[in-house]
Structures are given as C-alpha cells and as structure tokens.
Amino acid sequence: MRAGIAAASIVVLAIGGCTASQDKPAATSSESAKAPTAAASFTPGAEGAGDPYFPTYGNGGYDVAGYDLNLRYDPASGQLDGTATITATATQDLSSFHFDLATLVASKVTVGGQPATSKADGNELVVTPAAGIVKGTGFTVVVDYGGKPAPLTNDALGVGGWLRTKDGAFALGQPESASTWFPVNDHPSDKATFALAMAVPDGVEAISNGVAGERSSAAGWTTWRWSENKPMASYLATVVIGQYRVQSSTHDGKPMVIAIPDSLPADGPAAQSMALTGEIADYLVTLFGPYPFDAYGGVVIDDNRVGYALETQSRPVYGNVFFRERSNPTVVAHELAHQWYGDSVALERWQDIWLNEGFATYAEWLWQEHKGEETTQQAFDRAYRDFDWKTPTGDPGADKIFGDAVYQRGAMAVHALRKTIGDQAFFALLKSWPAEHRDGNATTADFIAAAERASGKDLTSFFRAWLESRTQPARP
Structure with a gap:
C-alpha cells in the first residue's frame, strides 16, 4: 500500500x-x-x-x-x-x-x-x-x-x-x-x-x-x-x-x-x-x-x-x-x-510490514534512477538527512504501520543493506527472496537469514541498527 x-x-x-x-x-x-x-x-x-x-x-x-x-x-x-x-x-x-x-x-x-x-x-x-x-x-x-x-x-x-x-x-x-x-x-x-x-x-x-x-x-x-x-x-x-x-x-x-x-x-x-x-x-x-x-x-x-x-x-x-x-x-x-x-x-504478521513497504518504496527509487531522474543514493541521502528516527522500522506499533518508519526508513534500510553487502549479493537477493517464498508467507527473521546466506556475512548488528534502534544509524 x-x-x-x-x-x-x-x-x-x-x-x-x-x-x-x-x-x-x-x-x-x-x-x-x-x-x-x-x-x-x-x-x-x-x-x-x-x-x-x-x-x-x-x-x-x-x-x-x-x-x-x-x-x-x-x-x-x-x-x-x-x-x-x-x-x-x-x-x-x-x-x-x-x-x-x-x-x-x-x-x-x-x-x-x-x-x-x-x-x-x-x-x-x-x-x-x-x-x-x-x-x-x-x-x-x-x-x-x-x-x-x-x-x-x-x-x-x-x-x-x-x-x-x-x-x-x-x-x-x-x-x-x-x-x-x-x-x-x-x-x-x-x-x-x-x-x-x-x-x-x-x-x-x-x-x-x-x-x-x-x-x-x-x-x-x-x-x-x-x-x-x-x-x-x-x-x-x-x-x-x-x-x-x-x-x-x-x-x-x-x-x-x-x-x-x-x-x-x-x-x-x-x-x-x-x-x-x-x-x-x-x-x-x-x-x-x-x-x-x-x-x-x-x-x-x-x-x-x-x-x-x-x-x-x-x-x-x-x-x-x-x-x-x-x-x-x-x-x-x-x-x-x-x-x-x-x-x-506475504506477511506472516503485520509487525513485519516493512518487508512490503520498504521494498516497494525502494522500487520507486530504482524506477526513478532507471528513467534518469533522482538516483537511489540521492533519494537515500535526502531521506536520511531529514528523518525522525524515533519509531523503529521492525516494530512501528499497530497505529503506525503506514508511517514513514515503514516506508521511508524501510527503503533506507534496503539501500543500506545494498551498500553493506554489495551490488552482486544484493541484486541476487532481490530475486532469490521472492523465488524461495513464492505464493507463501515470511517474516523479518526469514529475510535476515536470507540476506546472511546471500552475503556470507553476519548482519545481526546491521539489522539491529536499521530495524530496531530509535536513533540514527551510521551512514553505510
């Protein structure tokens, strides 16, 4: 949505x-x-x-x-x-x-x-x-x-x-x-x-x-x-x-x-x-x-x-x-x-709605870059500079499931993941995730595990900062 x-x-x-x-x-x-x-x-x-x-x-x-x-x-x-x-x-x-x-x-x-x-x-x-x-x-x-x-x-x-x-x-x-x-x-x-x-x-x-x-x-x-x-x-x-x-x-x-x-x-x-x-x-x-x-x-x-x-x-x-x-x-x-x-x-629980909205918002950024408009990095920089980080993306609360922490911070988390694991692993993950879970349901924990498999990295601290913290994560 x-x-x-x-x-x-x-x-x-x-x-x-x-x-x-x-x-x-x-x-x-x-x-x-x-x-x-x-x-x-x-x-x-x-x-x-x-x-x-x-x-x-x-x-x-x-x-x-x-x-x-x-x-x-x-x-x-x-x-x-x-x-x-x-x-x-x-x-x-x-x-x-x-x-x-x-x-x-x-x-x-x-x-x-x-x-x-x-x-x-x-x-x-x-x-x-x-x-x-x-x-x-x-x-x-x-x-x-x-x-x-x-x-x-x-x-x-x-x-x-x-x-x-x-x-x-x-x-x-x-x-x-x-x-x-x-x-x-x-x-x-x-x-x-x-x-x-x-x-x-x-x-x-x-x-x-x-x-x-x-x-x-x-x-x-x-x-x-x-x-x-x-x-x-x-x-x-x-x-x-x-x-x-x-x-x-x-x-x-x-x-x-x-x-x-x-x-x-x-x-x-x-x-x-x-x-x-x-x-x-x-x-x-x-x-x-x-x-x-x-x-x-x-x-x-x-x-x-x-x-x-x-x-x-x-x-x-x-x-x-x-x-x-x-x-x-x-x-x-x-x-x-x-x-x-x-x-x-699809979602297994509504708390994980960033898996829907963060990626859909990032798709907007990718489309705009594809058409020669604002780049994904420019979109990230604009959102990162002005954002209020008090609401965690991975647990926004029932009354904020359609808020900026889900959409904009969710998209920033996606871009930060890209910068952290590199384009090759990132774009492979963009395809492997919907292929592996096609017609099914999944959770944030499932996605973290998939990202770690795709990158070969321990991403615990990364996802804690981008999904759970109430302060600004370090720029990747």
Missing part, C-alpha cells in the same frame, strides 16, 4: 506491493473425512489468528484453500446477496469455528453438505457443524448471506472495506477488508485462491482480481467472473463496481485489464499512468525475477475517500489523487513491486 498524499490523504483500514507456507492441498469433502477416534478432543477454533498487532483479525483452527463467491449487488438499494463456498482443512479437532463477517447476515450454513448451526457474534460468524471435524480433514462450508455492507473504522488507521458510491461500490482496504463483503479468515497468514461471480445491472462494470471469465446476461443483469488461482491474502481481494471503461489486452502472453472511470478523460493522467503498467512490470522483472501472477492490470477510483493506492493482487487499485495534475508512474512502480514483495511473498 502507498499512503495517500497531501491533505487529500487518508490511510485505509478495511477496516488503507524458512517457514513459508506452500500451495495448499485441495480440501476433500467431509463425507470422506477421517472418522473420529477415541483420542479426538474437539474444541472451538480461536476467534482470532493471534497477530501481536491485531489479535482478533483472522481465526484459528482451520486453513482455507479457496473462496468461491457467487454474489449479486444492486447499486440502487445497496443490497448485496449471495453464496460463499469455502474449502478448508482443519488444523485441530474442531467442534466449531469462526469466520470474520461484518454487518452482513448469514441465512443458511452447511458444512460438508449437512446443515450447521451459525450465530453472529459482533463481526464474527460462529459455525457449529453437525459433527466435529478431525484435524487434517478437508471440509467445505457453504454460506448463504446478505445485507447492506458497510465499511469498518479504526480510529488510528481510518475507514475502508465496502464503500458504496452513487453508481456502484468498491471493496478496498488494509489491513482488514474482506470481512465487509464475504465470510473469511481475514489475516494474511492464511492465503487462499479466490473466485468471484458478481451480478450487477446491465451497463454496470464489476472488476476484480485475476483472470476474467466469460460474462453472461439474463433478465437485465450481467454476471462478471474473475478468478485468482495463486494463493492470496484476504485484504488483497477487491471488487470495483460502477461506470468504467474496461480495456482488455495481453502483455507477455498474459491478460491485462485496465479500468478507468467514465468520469476521467480517456487520455488523461490516470490513463497515461495505467498505460505504463506493462513497461514498469517488465523493468521490475529484471530486478525481482519472473512476474508471479497470471494477469496484469490496474483500476483507478475517482472518489475523494480514496487517498491511497493498494496492491490488490494482479490488479492494483489507485486513487485518482495520484493523477490529478500529471502522469505518475512512480506510484505504479510501487504497487507493481508489491506483486512480488507483499502479494506473492
């Missing part, structure tokens, strides 16, 4: 680029599940994933493999209705489990095809299956639900999630978002595939993540289909509904979808910036290795509530605040860099 700029800025929370997990096995139906044994001790899954910064985000007791949503949204009334089919595997002997689901109401829930009991508990949907689920068993949950979705608000981080507009809606935000429009394990440590069928009135567009499927129309409604087949953190799921010019093409043999609001000129700064998506992605491939997803693109939102950009997987979303005066390829470089650093390699 790139924080918004100037007075128009708001940072979203939806509430807003080793031990890594691998691709998850497909869940099996509970009908073929393991039979309970006398040793099984069924207990409820935790109501939170236990993140040190946001302990109630996400849930425990299961691991989601995929979300398949079949939804219908009426812009005139703001009503969202549909069905979520969720495949998962129990990570403990489960007597019940939670999904994150805010403001919407479940009308029917089945587990393994059998009726289950469900109840709302604040922003949680608690599901009790007809029988306990044995650890290691794959199961499928089907939730029929609906209502008028609403955003979530955090006093420190802002407002986001599902936001209604005059001609549609959009769902967007970090660090929590998905729970405002579908039942979900809403924490990046549980990545899953994602499929969406969204029915909207004819003449209204609905853009989401991944590869577009076949559209169909019936009785005045058009169903737009999208699928993201690479594991995705839940906050990276998005849908944008309204009046958009949707441009479909291919780049490097993969589909590219760009969406610009009808309210913006077809040849204006936003469109000019989006047109650079392929060129910028190609440059980043030379730095980070093969592009990690099956589709490219971008969506611009012309809404004053969106003073930020977010690296929604395969198709970043940009507030028009970045394009009001001129083309802005720098923000495009930032969000595309996240496709490697933050999306393909």
Whole structure:
C-alpha cells in the first residue's frame, strides 16, 4: 500500500506491493473425512489468528484453500446477496469455528453438505457443524448471506472495506477488508485462491482480481467472473463496481485489464499512468525475477475517500489523487513491486510490514534512477538527512504501520543493506527472496537469514541498527 498524499490523504483500514507456507492441498469433502477416534478432543477454533498487532483479525483452527463467491449487488438499494463456498482443512479437532463477517447476515450454513448451526457474534460468524471435524480433514462450508455492507473504522488507521458510491461500490482496504463483503479468515497468514461471480445491472462494470471469465446476461443483469488461482491474502481481494471503461489486452502472453472511470478523460493522467503498467512490470522483472501472477492490470477510483493506492493482487487499485495534475508512474512502480514483495511473498504478521513497504518504496527509487531522474543514493541521502528516527522500522506499533518508519526508513534500510553487502549479493537477493517464498508467507527473521546466506556475512548488528534502534544509524 502507498499512503495517500497531501491533505487529500487518508490511510485505509478495511477496516488503507524458512517457514513459508506452500500451495495448499485441495480440501476433500467431509463425507470422506477421517472418522473420529477415541483420542479426538474437539474444541472451538480461536476467534482470532493471534497477530501481536491485531489479535482478533483472522481465526484459528482451520486453513482455507479457496473462496468461491457467487454474489449479486444492486447499486440502487445497496443490497448485496449471495453464496460463499469455502474449502478448508482443519488444523485441530474442531467442534466449531469462526469466520470474520461484518454487518452482513448469514441465512443458511452447511458444512460438508449437512446443515450447521451459525450465530453472529459482533463481526464474527460462529459455525457449529453437525459433527466435529478431525484435524487434517478437508471440509467445505457453504454460506448463504446478505445485507447492506458497510465499511469498518479504526480510529488510528481510518475507514475502508465496502464503500458504496452513487453508481456502484468498491471493496478496498488494509489491513482488514474482506470481512465487509464475504465470510473469511481475514489475516494474511492464511492465503487462499479466490473466485468471484458478481451480478450487477446491465451497463454496470464489476472488476476484480485475476483472470476474467466469460460474462453472461439474463433478465437485465450481467454476471462478471474473475478468478485468482495463486494463493492470496484476504485484504488483497477487491471488487470495483460502477461506470468504467474496461480495456482488455495481453502483455507477455498474459491478460491485462485496465479500468478507468467514465468520469476521467480517456487520455488523461490516470490513463497515461495505467498505460505504463506493462513497461514498469517488465523493468521490475529484471530486478525481482519472473512476474508471479497470471494477469496484469490496474483500476483507478475517482472518489475523494480514496487517498491511497493498494496492491490488490494482479490488479492494483489507485486513487485518482495520484493523477490529478500529471502522469505518475512512480506510484505504479510501487504497487507493481508489491506483486512480488507483499502479494506473492506475504506477511506472516503485520509487525513485519516493512518487508512490503520498504521494498516497494525502494522500487520507486530504482524506477526513478532507471528513467534518469533522482538516483537511489540521492533519494537515500535526502531521506536520511531529514528523518525522525524515533519509531523503529521492525516494530512501528499497530497505529503506525503506514508511517514513514515503514516506508521511508524501510527503503533506507534496503539501500543500506545494498551498500553493506554489495551490488552482486544484493541484486541476487532481490530475486532469490521472492523465488524461495513464492505464493507463501515470511517474516523479518526469514529475510535476515536470507540476506546472511546471500552475503556470507553476519548482519545481526546491521539489522539491529536499521530495524530496531530509535536513533540514527551510521551512514553505510
């Protein structure tokens, strides 16, 4: 995520680029599940994933493999209705489990095809299956639900999630978002595939993540289909509904979808910036290795509530605040860099967000240098001279995860690492890190270990100074 700029800025929370997990096995139906044994001790899954910064985000007791949503949204009334089919595997002997689901109401829930009991508990949907689920068993949950979705608000981080507009809606935000429009394990440590069928009135567009499927129309409604087949953190799921010019093409043999609001000129700064998506992605491939997803693109939102950009997987979303005066390829470089650093390699805990934002900000510096503008050293020197070092990059606190200590100091730490280990080891690390953790999750400790392997150096004191100290580190 790139924080918004100037007075128009708001940072979203939806509430807003080793031990890594691998691709998850497909869940099996509970009908073929393991039979309970006398040793099984069924207990409820935790109501939170236990993140040190946001302990109630996400849930425990299961691991989601995929979300398949079949939804219908009426812009005139703001009503969202549909069905979520969720495949998962129990990570403990489960007597019940939670999904994150805010403001919407479940009308029917089945587990393994059998009726289950469900109840709302604040922003949680608690599901009790007809029988306990044995650890290691794959199961499928089907939730029929609906209502008028609403955003979530955090006093420190802002407002986001599902936001209604005059001609549609959009769902967007970090660090929590998905729970405002579908039942979900809403924490990046549980990545899953994602499929969406969204029915909207004819003449209204609905853009989401991944590869577009076949559209169909019936009785005045058009169903737009999208699928993201690479594991995705839940906050990276998005849908944008309204009046958009949707441009479909291919780049490097993969589909590219760009969406610009009808309210913006077809040849204006936003469109000019989006047109650079392929060129910028190609440059980043030379730095980070093969592009990690099956589709490219971008969506611009012309809404004053969106003073930020977010690296929604395969198709970043940009507030028009970045394009009001001129083309802005720098923000495009930032969000595309996240496709490697933050999306393909996702966080295990929010404290380590510098692994996302420090590298995406450094990608801005690299792009500017590539285009003959400010060099990375000049960008470092400018930031280093004027910075307030009181907040540590590696532990900024929950209310400062979108602050300068994460973005600017994070980028300075990346540049300082480059100067410390040398260009050869550094640029090899830029490629080996996303390759080794592709489609998974990782931590700061994992990255330190990777940097030490790449350089052959003990970097303990270096990372302590650049990630933990509250005073200015020595210039490398």
